[in-house]
Amino acid sequence: MIRKISSTLSTFNEIVFHEGLNILLADVTQESTDKDTRNGLGKTTFTEIIHFLFGGSCTKNSIFKLEQFINHYFIMDLEIQGEKITVKRRGFDSNYVYLECEEGSYFESIFGALNNKIKIAEWNRFLGEYLFNLNFKDEQINGNLKFRTLFPYFSRLAKDGGFLEAEKYFKTQKIHITQIVLTYLLGLDTELAISYKRLEEKKKEVSDFRKALNTEAYKNIMHEGINLDTEITILSKEIQTSKNELANFQVHPKYKEIEIEANEYTRKIADLSNKNFIDRQIISDLKAASDNEENITDINIVDLYNEVNVRLPDALVKYFDASKAFHEQLVRNRKNYLANELEKYESDIQQREKLIEKLSLEQSKNMEILNTHGALEQHSLLQARLNELVSKHEMYQNQQRFLTSLREEEANLKISEQKLILEINKSLEQHSKIKNEAILLVEEVSKSLYDSVAQLSIGQTKSGRYDIKMISRNQGSTGINSMLIYCFDMMLIQMSLFLNRKMDILVHDSTLFDPVDERQIAEALRFGKEKSLEVGFQYIVTLNSDDLPENIKDEVKNNILPVILTDSDESGCLMGLYF
Template identity: 70%
Template sequence: MIEKIYSTLETFKDINFHKGLNILLADVTQKSTDKDTRNGLGKTTFIEIIHFLLGGSCSRTSFLKLPRFSEHFFIMDMKIDDSKLIVKRRGIESNYIYILCEKGSKFEAIFGPAEKKIKVTEWNEFLGSSLFNLNSADFRINENLKFRTLFPYFARKASDGGFLEASKYFKNQKVFPTQIALTYLLGLDTKLAIDQKMLDEKKKEIADLKKVLKTDAYKEIVSENINLDTEITILNEKALNFRRELDSFQVHPKYKDIEIEASIHAKQISELSNRNFIDRQIISDLKDASMNEEQISEISIKDLYAEVKVKLPEALIKNFVDSKKFHESIVSNRKNYLNSELNNYEKIVQEREVQVEKLSIERSKSMAILNTHGALEQHSILQARLNELLNKIEMYKNQQNIISSIREEEANLKIAEQKLIIEVTKSLEEHKTMKQKAILLVEEASKSLYNSAAQLNIGQTKNGRYDIEMVSRNQGSTGINSMLIYCFDMMLIQMSLYLERKMNILIHDSALYDPVDERQVTEAIRFGKEKSSERGFQYIITLNSDDLPEGIYEEVKGNILSKVLTDSDESGTLLGVYY
């Protein structure tokens, strides 16, 4: 329980608490007008300070970070199992807590006899173990349950949406963390709730993976209209053929030089062959000319002589006999010239043919090497094509594995889901005593309220997960949601004690009672007083003085804390200053 809250801030109003019901009032002074407000007196600040001292987060926007407050310690004296602890924390070093144990306390073994500075995370772990029996050695529990995921049910904050729904203390609280926390607080099988959460996470993973397969980016990589098994079979055969070709591939070290040499030989052979073709045409013409010379027969020497006589001087041609001899000499010389030219061309052609034959032999040798060996460039191209093919096969196999994994995982999830439904059903039956206890505690609180009938349902949804919710049989009642929360919280604090946990503090902000009619407020306060006294827990509420029903005042005046907040001036606020 909390014994005292105070501060090194001189203007702060120290507040002392006692067992059972504690009422912190915000009072109206005679000077107050309709324009005055009690919303800034410190009721909400009070709850913020309790969360701060019990390991809550401290954001940059918190008033505890303001320069005028950040260096001041806020302090709480508290008892856990009759052992006193003094807890100090300040905004300027909000990651740390100062702990001082009462001399002779059993917690000296943990914190030592002197004041000790520890991290907030260590403090929260200690509180989880001490107040809620959380086992930090249990990995699954430790990953999903912390002191700070449980304590807010016992000190709801209006600013977090804590008074919107009974099963949640935070507006955007997710389903599975909620079910995990509630199953633990109710003494049900929390590990099954964790299994449900993990199952849901796997479902989301599969759903996300299936979404990826439908994206345009993925469709660009893999064709939709193919049978992967068939395509992989065909591509594997192609890859095998490429491997065989590469295995038999021999790379000659001078392949490029030999290739160039063979090309030069081919070019030379072509040039020589072209020149021989031309020369053979000339040889043919020379042979024809020689044949014509031999076929020259008797010619008319007289006519020739007469023609020559006319055209040549008399001195050059003596007589016919001389002319004849002259003609025969010309023919003979012509034949000799033709034969000489023919022989020369035939010799040149023969020499070229010999050269062509030699070049052909050299080219054949080069081609034989080129036919049995390959170039490194060709080998690289073949290897690149094989790698491309192997990459494609790998990509198809990955897609095939993804699809197979999805199908297999979906089937396994269906099996696991059905199995979990059976296990939760069985567990609810095994924890029937806990279930009935919680239901009856809610029923008891509900009956104590005027014309209100709240009830707790503990069961399963259609998909088998735990379903824990508060419902009302009287939807027309004013402030019914607040009273559902009231009944639920009263059940939680009593279940904590029933389960032999040391969490024995319940705090309700005035926001819970704001929409509730006076008669229900009266009964709620009366029930809270009776039960806190009977069960041994501390029930702290903050109220505006005009919201405290007159009919209950005499019964609870001894429970009203000595420090009453007023709106006379800033000294009447909890912090003693406006900010």
């Protein structure tokens, strides 16, 4: 229990607590007007100080980081099972707490006696182990449960949405985290709740994969529309063929030079053949010309004129004979020229034919090498082709393995889900004593109120996970949600002691009672007073004075703390100054 909350801030109104019900009132003064407010007197700040000293986060926007408070310690005297420990913390070095322990106490054996500076994480770890019996050596527990996920159920903060739902202390709290925490607080099988959370996370991963596979980008990557088995079979055959080609491939060291030389031979042979073709045309023309020369007729001009009875002069006959002799000489010279030219061209053709034969022989040798060997570039191309086939084959195999694995995972998840449903159902039967205890505790609290408003349901959803929730019997009742939270919290603090845990503090901010009618407030305070003393826990309530029902003032007058927050001036608020 908390014995005292104080501060090194001189204006702070120190608060001393006692066992059972403690009511911190915010009162209106005679000097107050209708425009005055008690909302800034420190009721909410008081709850924040409790969280601060119990290891809550301290952001840059925290009141403990304000200039007027940052260097001042806030101090809590805490008594746990008869042993006292003093906790100090300030905004300046909020990552640490300072502890003072009684000589010879259990706390001294852990932390030492005076001004022990320890990290806030270490302090929270200790509180989790000591107050809630958390076993941080258990990896499952360590990864899913912390002191700071349990404590807020015993001191809800309105700014976090702590008074919106009984089952949650934070407005955006995820359902699986909620069920894990509640199964632990109720003493059920938390490992099954953790397993179900992991199952749901795995199902979401698989579902996200399936969604991704339906996008156009993934369809292109996954080669939508092809049969992977068929493609893999075909590629395997092509890869083997390509490997065989490479195995039989011989690389000649001078392949490129030989290839160039063979190409040069081909060019030269073509050149020579072209020249021979032209020369053969010339020879054909020369032969035709030569034949024409041989066919020239030997005409006797005297006989020709005698036939026509014409007598030629002797001078003319003599001149014609001379011309005929000249012409015959000219024809002989032309024949000799044609014969020489013919011989020359035929000789050139023969020489070229010999050269072609020689070049063809050399080319044949080169071609034999080229046909039986390959160039390094060709080998590289074959290797690149093989690499491409292998890469594609591996990609298809990976896709096939992925899809097979995905289908297997989906099947296994269905099996795991059904198995887990049975395990949770069986566990609920095995924990029936604890389950019934929690249900009956809520029933007891509910009946003590003006209306019997609440029931606790502990079971499974249709999907099989734990389903722990509060149910309203009377939806029309004023402030029904607040009363559900009240019943739930009263059950939790009693279950803590029922499960032999040392957490024995329950704090309720006035926000809880704002929408509740005075008859239910009276019954809630009456039940809290009686049950806290009966069971042995400390119940701290902050309340506006005009929300304290008249019919219970006498019963709880000794439970009202000596410090009453007022709005007469700034000294009346918790901090003793306005901020």
